[in-house]
Amino acid sequence: MSQNPIVPNGPPIDARRFGPKAPDHPSVGRPCAACDQPLQAGDFTVLVPLGPGADPEHRQRAREGRYYNAVAIEVHWACATGETDP
Numbered sequence: 001m002s003q004n005p006i007v008p009n010g011p012p013i014d015a016r017r018f019g020p021k022a023p024d025h026p027s028v029g030r031p032c033a034a035c036d037q038p039l040q041a042g043d044f045t046v047l048v049p050l051g052p053g054a055d056p057e058h059r060q061r062a063r064e065g066r067y068y069n070a071v072a073i074e075v076h077w078a079c080a081t082g083e084t085d086p
């Protein structure tokens, strides 16, 4: 795992790379939101935060510029960073 910046039309954020994905990981087979290809065993992925979601407390914390638990989606590391898997 590593810390690398992601720059998707915004300021860099630190992202943790997960992987290689185990064959029995619950997200194996789910489509990557960026490329629509299924996540597979051996893939490296990253969680991309979307925002506070519907939780009123987390929305309030976001408005106040405080830390909150963000809703996130899992995508291929390469889809988020452009980097190839190690």
Ligand SMILES: [Zn+2]
Pocket (backbone or CB within 6 Å): 032, 033, 034, 035, 036, 037, 075, 076, 079
């Ligand atoms: Zn992808």
